[in-house]
Amino acid sequence: MRNKLTIGAFLLMLTAFIVVLALPADEESIKSENRVMATIPPVNKETVFSGEFETGFESFIGDNIAHRSQITDFSKTLDEKRGFVPKTGKIISTNKDIGTGTTQKQTLLVADNTIMEMFIRNDKTEQEYADAINRYAEKLPENIKLFSMVIPTQLEFKEPIYKNLQDSQKDTIDSIYSKLDSRVGTVDAYGLLSEHSNEYTYFRTDHHWTQLGAYYGYSAFMNKEGGQAVNKDDYETGKIQGVLGYFYDRVSSDVATEPDTIEWYDIDYDKHIKTTMYATDEKGEMYSYNGVMYDRSKANYNFFFGSDHPIVEMTNEKNPDGKTLVVLKDSYTNVLAPWLIESYKNVILVDPRIFDGDFQMILDKYSPDEVLVVNYIFTTVFSDYCNLLENLYN
Incomplete structure (x- = not known):
């Protein structure tokens, strides 16, 4: 029956x-x-x-x-x-190169009109990254303070249905910080970015944070360093609309995304910041070339400094008695540096990917009070970047 x-x-x-x-x-x-x-x-x-x-x-x-x-x-x-509202999204496989010449597989998630990197942690390179920073802790003179800031990406602050598709960036940052020498001051950019995750802190079509997002990273650093962050509301802003970032060209044209807006803060409104770029010649000697903090001829992320440079020297003529900060950086620092220079006399940006000299050369030339290592979290899964960072200080 x-x-x-x-x-x-x-x-x-x-x-x-x-x-x-x-x-x-x-x-x-x-x-x-x-x-x-x-x-x-x-x-x-x-x-x-x-x-x-x-x-x-x-x-x-x-x-x-x-x-x-x-x-x-x-x-x-x-x-x-049943309490379940289905979400739509698309996962795209591509390749990634952070500027070191090495390519790795990359997975992108397209959801909520946004293209986001999906993070997969690597225990081996986490240790390599920590070892590289610990080399500076070991070799830097005792009078120079050392800080580390690892920056998460926006997928970390999305709804769990999206966020949980990747490894925890918070756990990874905590793991790296736990491996650092006690001399290293760890900067909690994650905390402030999480508190302001409902704001426009990351681009939708690019892997970088916005200048607003970088402000919260700068504020977190000043909290750790013991200084006072400037008030972002004291500055006028400008906008470049209809911007399509790096990720837009890496996905198919049928993916639904919303163009970005670059909002920049007019920090150098009265021309009190002097910016000079440096590189090294075949003899290892430094030579300078002209550069600008805001390149108004660019309608993308290269608006900030035009691009990456081996060395960028910034001087705040309104703060002659301030300190000197050296930043070991990737491209995330390009939008952070305009905030940093407001709190220092000199800010020196050094990019390990394209600087051919030795870090001792930087110490001898600038005699910094502090060194800050700033990288976004995906650099911690690239062994070649970790090696470049460590071997910079022979």
């Missing part, structure tokens, strides 16, 4: 499915999603064994069911009553 009931229920469901499939398709439902209806894929050995036919056929069946919009709405209602 039970078998008859089971068979009867199955036949009833099969009959209902055939009837619904035989009725005219709900084309308006497909049009509302701004796409064309799926068609039956070709049947051959490649499509069958690769799974392409199965996936395509399922899409064809789903699109050609009558009353599709009503069925979809009913399904959403059931999900909401």
Whole structure:
């Protein structure tokens, strides 16, 4: 009897499915999603064994069911009553190079009109990164203070359904900080960024933070350093709208993203900050070339300093009795440095990826009071960057 009931229920469901499939398709439902209806894929050995036919056929069946919009709405209602609201997203695999010449696999998540890197931690390179900073703790003269700031990315502050697709950046930062010498002052940029995660602190189409996000990193550093952060509201702002960042070119054109706006703070409104770029020649000698803090000819992240440079020397003529800070940096520092120079006499940016000299040369030339190592978290999974950072100080 039970078998008859089971068979009867199955036949009833099969009959209902055939009837619904035989009725005219709900084309308006497909049009509302701004796409064309799926068609039956070709049947051959490649499509069958690769799974392409199965996936395509399922899409064809789903699109050609009558009353599709009503069925979809009913399904959403059931999900909401269960306390679950489905999310949409797309995962894209590509390659990543942070500027060291080494390429690694990279996974991007596209959700909420935003393109985000998905972080996978690496215990081995975490130790390498900590070892590199500990080298500076060992070798720097005792009168020079040393700080470390590891910056998380925006996926860390998204809803759990997105955030949990990656490894915990908070756990990774805590792990790295726990491996550092007691001499190193660890900067909690994570905390302030988390508190302000509802603000426009990261770009939607780029992997960098905005100048507003960098302000919270700067404030966290000043809290640790013992200084006083300037008030961002004291500065006028400018905007460059319709900006499409680095990630936009790495995803397909059908991905839904919203263009960014570069909002910059007019820190050098009265031209009190002098900025000079330096590089080294084939003899290891430093030579200078002109540069600007805000490159108004650029309508992307290169608005800040034009690009990365081996050495950037910044002087605040309003703070002649201030301290000198040397920053070992990646590109995240480009938007941070304009805030830093407001609290120092000199800020010297050194990029280990493209500076060919020795760090002792920097110490001899600038006699800094403090050294700050600033990197965003993805540099901690690149062994070659960790090696460049460590070997800079021979």
